[in-house]
Amino acid sequence: MAVVDEFLLDAEEPRFSEDQRAELWLGALVCGVVIALLAMVVFIVAQGWPSFVHNGLSWFASGGKVDAQLTRIAQSGASGKAVYTFRAWPLIWSTFLTTAGAVVISFIASLFVAVFMVEFAPVPLQRLLEPVIRLLASVPSVIYGLIGVLVVVPFIFHHLISNQMETSVTPVIPLSGESLLAAVLILTFMISPIMISIFVEGLRAVPRSWLEGSIALGVNRWRSFWNVAVLTARPALISGTVLATARALGEAVMLSMVGGTTGFAPNPADGLLFFVEPSRGLAATILQQNDNFGSAPMKHTLFAIAAVLLFSSLMLSLSGWAAKQPMKRYFNVGGATA
């Protein structure tokens, strides 16, 4: 209101110069953006609140079949008597397994690939690879999903799943090749270009003279690079990992294509079967329930899932920020792009 009043006054006597007005407008825009974003967070948590209140902490626990619970929740919308009973553990476990698996594998692989690319690869190969990596980093996830569902899933079904395995679990889950293994594999291919491109940027930014100093002291090339460049580029390693983890955590489309449609918690005690068991994560659940938004209890349940995802991703950026704090004395590399 105050701003508007001052504008009315403006016509008579310019209380604000053009410059100050511009600053006010920009400030208002920025405040608007921040308020809108924060309001969104509040809205999502508020919409999910009924589901949390009805279930308490057992929302995060296991118990019963998650798909049957979701069906009951969706149907209860029409009957007028809302049902909220929901145990999300299988979905949380699946999200954790796929994300952690893919991030761990692709971190190790990406680090070595980045080191190779920056220091050891022949120059023509570097020139060729760099644009390819950037292209792969921006390939839409649905294309990875397509490759997964048309190439990897049939491969797993035909070569890794025996009839005996299939019959042993028939009453519980279908083994169609849509599996944890396929999900982790495709997710790894999806996020490692992102990691590699940020790692490479960080490693490139390390001053050449630091490496030369190390080599001049008689340390061999591998050890110099590993102990000087990789250590200096730690902020970039963290940025890349956080960004890639956020991608993996929120990936819905690709995982719902290759991970299967069954809400099931793969059990490591099953031995080899563990890898080919289907599982559906939190994000994929929201996507696959998109016909049921009309049912109020379902809506609240899905918003509760969304709130958990949002909270995890906020915590992820926060921990990335916290981890980078002690490294402030290093220059900040790989902060802004991608």
Place this chain on the structure above:
Amino acid sequence: MSATGAPIHLPADAPAWRLRDRLGLAFAWLTGLLFCAVCAAIVVFLVVQGVRYLRPDMLWTNPKVGFNQNETGGFLAEIIGTVLVTGTALVIAVPVGVGVAVWLTEYGRPRGLARVVESTVEMFAGAPSIVLALFGVIVFQAPFLAFLSATTQGHAYGKSFFAAGAILSLLALPIVVANVREGLRAIPDHVREASYALGKTKITTIRRVLLPAARPSVITGTMIGAGHVIGDTAIIVLLLGDTYTLQAVGHIPLLGALRGTDSTLTSFIYANAPTGDLNQPQKAYAAAVVLLAMVFLLNIVVDISGRKARELKWT
């Protein structure tokens, strides 16, 4: 001979690389070459499959009902949808993003507010798109936003180009902000001071000196943002309606289309994968190669503008 004149000579039994170092180097080569092979496999596979199934007429026919994959038309409506929805998202994200970035670098007072803005925008860079999509589904069904989509008996449908574009702009916003900020920060202070010395006000300096100088960064941010927007599927599936052709609402040309529903290339691929509703893998491959070509073009623009930004040397 070294500078001091003392000869440098390695002892005859100069220590060979330790086993650990040799293993590390070997592993780096191995993963590096493996990665090259996988890259090549993915790119070659997609291009081969795409070229096998892509027919030129798919680019200018709409999807239609047919008995087999030769009769079901192409994906003109999806290409238009991709362009329209990306345009809508960028029209929102770029001005807002540039505004936020300018405020953060050039004003940024009070300091506390600036830190809040910075961290909020940065945190949203990692927000899962499915969460944003779910938020959009509920918000755009609200009565006061009903004019943005089709309405049936007073109920807002909530799915339209406006809805999808508005939510997608949230994906592009942090990227635009980060890139424009970086571009503005790279401009040394004496450029600003020179402008002030000529009697220009701060806002004129920003508009006439700083933003033109930072143009390559603005373009880079916009194009990287566009890449993310084009590639997103979850928001499109939830917010653009499930029609495979452009269904305009009302008769005003562009506005009607923007209020209407459609699919994009990503949601078309999703629907045409074996897990989707249409299940026509050949069409999915063809659409994937078109989408890949779009992403490739965007990448080239990013490369060119990035090179321009680096060529701008301030002294």
